[in-house]
Amino acid sequence: MSTDNSSEYFSSQFKLGILGGGQLGKMLLYETRKFDIYTVVMDASNEAPSKIACNEFVLGDLMDFNAVYDFGKRVDVLTIEIENVNIDALEKLEDEGLKVFPPTKALKIIQNKAKQKLFYVDHDIPTADFQRFAYKSEIKDSIANGALDFPFIWKAAQFGYDGQGVAVIRKTEDLDRLPAGECIAEKMIDFKNELAVIVTRSASGEVKTYPVVEMEFHPEANQVEYVICPARIDAAVAAKAQEIALKVSEKIQHVGILAVELFQTKDDQILVNEVAPRPHNSGHYSIEASYTNQFEQHIRAILDLPLGDTKSKVAGIMVNLVGAEGHTGAVVYENMAEILGMEGVTPHIYGKKETRPFRKMGHVTIVNESISEARKIAQQVKETIKVISK
Amino acid sequence: MSTDNSSEYFSSQFKLGILGGGQLGKMLLYETRKFDIYTVVMDASNEAPSKIACNEFVLGDLMDFNAVYDFGKRVDVLTIEIENVNIDALEKLEDEGLKVFPPTKALKIIQNKAKQKLFYVDHDIPTADFQRFAYKSEIKDSIANGALDFPFIWKAAQFGYDGQGVAVIRKTEDLDRLPAGECIAEKMIDFKNELAVIVTRSASGEVKTYPVVEMEFHPEANQVEYVICPARIDAAVAAKAQEIALKVSEKIQHVGILAVELFQTKDDQILVNEVAPRPHNSGHYSIEASYTNQFEQHIRAILDLPLGDTKSKVAGIMVNLVGAEGHTGAVVYENMAEILGMEGVTPHIYGKKETRPFRKMGHVTIVNESISEARKIAQQVKETIKVISK
Numbered sequence: 214m215s216t217d218n219s220s221e222y223f224s225s226q227f228k229l230g231i232l233g234g235g236q237l238g239k240m241l242l243y244e245t246r247k248f249d250i251y252t253v254v255m256d257a258s259n260e261a262p263s264k265i266a267c268n269e270f271v272l273g274d275l276m277d278f279n280a281v282y283d284f285g286k287r288v289d290v291l292t293i294e295i296e297n298v299n300i301d302a303l304e305k306l307e308d309e310g311l312k313v314f315p316p317t318k319a320l321k322i323i324q325n326k327a328k329q330k331l332f333y334v335d336h337d338i339p340t341a342d343f344q345r346f347a348y349k350s351e352i353k354d355s356i357a358n359g360a361l362d363f364p365f366i367w368k369a370a371q372f373g374y375d376g377q378g379v380a381v382i383r384k385t386e387d388l389d390r391l392p393a394g395e396c397i398a399e400k401m402i403d404f405k406n407e408l409a410v411i412v413t414r415s416a417s418g419e420v421k422t423y424p425v426v427e428m429e430f431h432p433e434a435n436q437v438e439y440v441i442c443p444a445r446i447d448a449a450v451a452a453k454a455q456e457i458a459l460k461v462s463e464k465i466q467h468v469g470i471l472a473v474e475l476f477q478t479k480d481d482q483i484l485v486n487e488v489a490p491r492p493h494n495s496g497h498y499s500i501e502a503s504y505t506n507q508f509e510q511h512i513r514a515i516l517d518l519p520l521g522d523t524k525s526k527v528a529g530i531m532v533n534l535v536g537a538e539g540h541t542g543a544v545v546y547e548n549m550a551e552i553l554g555m556e557g558v559t560p561h562i563y564g565k566k567e568t569r570p571f572r573k574m575g576h577v578t579i580v581n582e583s584i585s586e587a588r589k590i591a592q593q594v595k596e597t598i599k600v601i602s603k
Numbered sequence: 604m605s606t607d608n609s610s611e612y613f614s615s616q617f618k619l620g621i622l623g624g625g626q627l628g629k630m631l632l633y634e635t636r637k638f639d640i641y642t643v644v645m646d647a648s649n650e651a652p653s654k655i656a657c658n659e660f661v662l663g664d665l666m667d668f669n670a671v672y673d674f675g676k677r678v679d680v681l682t683i684e685i686e687n688v689n690i691d692a693l694e695k696l697e698d699e700g701l702k703v704f705p706p707t708k709a710l711k712i713i714q715n716k717a718k719q720k721l722f723y724v725d726h727d728i729p730t731a732d733f734q735r736f737a738y739k740s741e742i743k744d745s746i747a748n749g750a751l752d753f754p755f756i757w758k759a760a761q762f763g764y765d766g767q768g769v770a771v772i773r774k775t776e777d778l779d780r781l782p783a784g785e786c787i788a789e790k791m792i793d794f795k796n797e798l799a800v801i802v803t804r805s806a807s808g809e810v811k812t813y814p815v816v817e818m819e820f821h822p823e824a825n826q827v828e829y830v831i832c833p834a835r836i837d838a839a840v841a842a843k844a845q846e847i848a849l850k851v852s853e854k855i856q857h858v859g860i861l862a863v864e865l866f867q868t869k870d871d872q873i874l875v876n877e878v879a880p881r882p883h884n885s886g887h888y889s890i891e892a893s894y895t896n897q898f899e900q901h902i903r904a905i906l907d908l909p910l911g912d913t914k915s916k917v918a919g920i921m922v923n924l925v926g927a928e929g930h931t932g933a934v935v936y937e938n939m940a941e942i943l944g945m946e947g948v949t950p951h952i953y954g955k956k957e958t959r960p961f962r963k964m965g966h967v968t969i970v971n972e973s974i975s976e977a978r979k980i981a982q983q984v985k986e987t988i989k990v991i992s993k
Contacts, residue, residue, distance in 0.1 A: 222939075223935075223939055243633050243636070243637075246633070246655075246656060247633075247949070247950075247952070249965075265636075265656065265657070267655070518939075519944035522946055522947060526916040526970070545613075549908075553909045554909035556912055557894055558911075559899075560638065561637050562637070564636075575639075580916070
């Protein structure tokens with residue numbers, strides 16, 4: 214791109230709009246502040262973590278057509294930090310010439326998990342077998358007809374986030390507590406590893422991938438406990454994961470970060486689980502470990518600046534800080550000083566005032582030249598820090 | 604320290620006060636945001652870079668007793684990002700039990716360069732020979748008496764910043780354009796290198812030093828052009844520099860960051876040039892290169908949390924972004940995209956709206972596994988990016 218274009222981003226005239234003011238937006242704002250890029254954030258909550266770090270804050274419902282449309286009219290480039298936004302408004306803005314990244318075409322495919330799964334099938338992208346249902350009631354029929362067997366994964370087609378809208382169904386009764394509406398039933402994959410690859414695509418089509426990371430999930434909360442970079446897997450498996458992630462990126466034609474979550478099956482097949490078209494939990498390690506972190510990279514991509522180096526300076530492991538069970542109310546971070554005394558430990562506190570069981574309150578990154586040493590320290594961090602209520 | 608104490612910092616009750624809202628404060632605020640520590644900033648300018656990233660902003664004159672005293676009454680711990688603050692107010696606050704870091708005792712020694720030089724002499728800390736003058740007029744007498752020879756370095760005793768208040772005096776006429784008031788005349792050192800060592804001391808006395816860095820100055824502007832970490836010097840010289848920096852830290856009894864600027868003479872003596880009791884330009888490389896950057900380290904130190912690891916992940920070089928000569932007015936950063944396309948390059952734009960010749964507008968960090976490669980890229984960055992006016 215021409216340098217004349219780039220200089221406009223670093224002028225006070227230019228305005229970057231961000232839909233969503235959560236923890237991802239907060240971390241995105243470190244990078245816009247670093248580059249002194251003017252930001253306008255919209256969120257439905259006056260308590261939004263992003264609120265104090267943006268140039269302008271707009272209180273508004275991300276699912277409301279007029280709120281999103283009017284917001285878009287105020288900015289030069291519009292991006293998101295959460296998928297659950299009013300796509301019709303984004304489409305109208307896009308038609309009217311606003312740069313919306315990710316593009317609505319990509320966002321539409323991703324926002325609805327049933328559409329997302331069908332998209333993989335249409336493009337020969339390996340993914341777990343599934344059935345799509347318009348209504349929950351259809352699931353029971355399918356089971357009755359022997360077309361669907363327990364156990365399986367139920368996923369709401371829309372508005373799932375941080376493990377909500379996902380459930381393991383082992384018996385008919387499990388269906389009763391699920392919400393109605395469009396959903397999918399996905400075959401449970403007996404996987405060896407859960408992996409993720411972050412792909413970045415710039416507005417003009419430059420593409421870079423981050424190293425494959427390995428994820429460990431919390432069994433009940435269905436939230437990531439550890440993200441380990443690089444994944445401790447064979448080079449051949451890593452190469453296959455990268456190749457499939459690149460294919461998804463190529464087909465979806467996103468702009469910005471695309472986080473591709475993958476299963477490595479017992480027989481080393483790679484299946485696409487799901488994707489997110491924004492900075493992602495699986496890339497938080499990059500703040501401390503990578504030459505260019507995923508948030509700066511997202512900004513570079515949507516502003517069509519050259520993408521940064523995605524390789525790591527050191528090994529990185531991320532531990533999610535989630536609210537402890539049995540604690541609801543004003544949050545206290547216990548033993549913070551102890552973990553700060555451990556080697557290569559950086560806590561990130563998202564600024565949520567109230568904790569509840571399994572609520573994502575922050576994360577801790579552990580960096581080290583040795584990944585096995587980092588893994589040991591990560592375990593100590595996890596066993597030491599407690600997110601409780603007063 | 605007990606973990607019960609630490610948890611208080613991460614609660615919404617705790618308030619950290621920062622005097623000064625400049626670029627150092629802005630970078631300090633990335634770290635308080637990361638830790639979700641509540642911050643209150645005072646600065647005399649409504650345009651202060653820190654303004655949008657702190658929780659509360661107070662407009663006030665840092666040299667005004669009442670403004671500083673009243674500000675201090677609102678916070679639990681008080682720190683500075685610039686030395687030129689009202690010390691009497693800080694002393695009163697300290698006497699009344701407020702935690703003021705750096706302590707006023709240390710700040711008093713440092714704020715006045717004549718006092719600072721005498722302090723080195725009193726504690727057998729090697730420094731360049733100098734004479735102290737209460738009035739500029741005394742300098743001419745000293746020259747007339749043959750007690751002072753050209754050339755020498757003139758330094759205002761107080762309120763010098765970013766190269767202001769410092770001048771090379773080669774002939775009598777050079778004295779005419781200098782302001783009156785207390786000053787020192789320092790012997791010009793024929794040095795091989797300018798070095799710096801950042802020492803951090805926590806409230807309870809834990810001490811850690813960063814690697815020795817090597818500085819290259821702009822001849823006219825007397826501002827650092829490159830800061831190179833690690834310094835390309837003998838291990839013995841580096842060890843001596845560390846030892847002397849630690850002695851200064853030990854004698855001054857600061858809390859937080861102390862940046863110690865040093866001369867390496869032609870015969871490998873180490874002389875203390877001057878010190879700053881706050882995060883410093885010579886430590887900016889640490890954001891990208893170090894396990895714990897100087898800003899997070901300063902926060903850890905003043906909150907009496909364990910200090911982080913000071914070693915580097917990779918080699919780091921910082922280039923100051925200063926306003927180009929012949930340009931005054933609304934700033935434009937030319938060729939930003941080009942430098943973003945270079946390996947391991949991170950620009951930091953401070954958010955000043957107006958540029959003028961040699962004004963410090965930001966800095967660029969270059970990280971690389973190889974320091975010689977980093978040095979090459981730093982040169983390219985310097986030759987490419989232009990800070991000009993519209």
